[in-house]
Amino acid sequence: MHAHDSITRSLIIHQLFVSSIVSPALLAVFDTQPSQKTFRTKRTLAKKQRQNRPLPHWVRLRTDNKIKWNAKRRHWRRTKLGL
Numbered sequence: 001m002h003a004h005d006s007i008t009r010s011l012i013i014h015q016l017f018v019s020s021i022v023s024p025a026l027l028a029v030f031d032t033q034p035s036q037k038t039f040r041t042k043r044t045l046a047k048k049q050r051q052n053r054p055l056p057h058w059v060r061l062r063t064d065n066k067i068k069w070n071a072k073r074r075h076w077r078r079t080k081l082g083l
Contacts, residue, residue, distance in 0.1 A: 033083070041083055048074070048081055 037045070055070045074081075 044083060045081075 051072065052074050053070070054073070055067065059067055
């Protein structure tokens with residue numbers, strides 16, 4: 001893929017998102033993650049998925065409500081993993 005193709009692709013994605021023709025869920029088609037992942041990548045994604053959960057309720061009880069949420073929570077759209 002050439003640099004021109006990636007610029008054109010990002011402009012198309014931006015235009016689709018701004019014009020709201022396509023729902024955000026359909027924009028996942030333009031994601032760079034390959035459908036055939038290596039086992040190493042899949043294992044990393046599984047670990048990140050396990051880490052990305054809310055704080056257990058018993059932690060709030062044990063710490064007397066000093067820890068209220070998971071500070072390392074990640075949103076799939078805002079923060080990318082960079083794999």
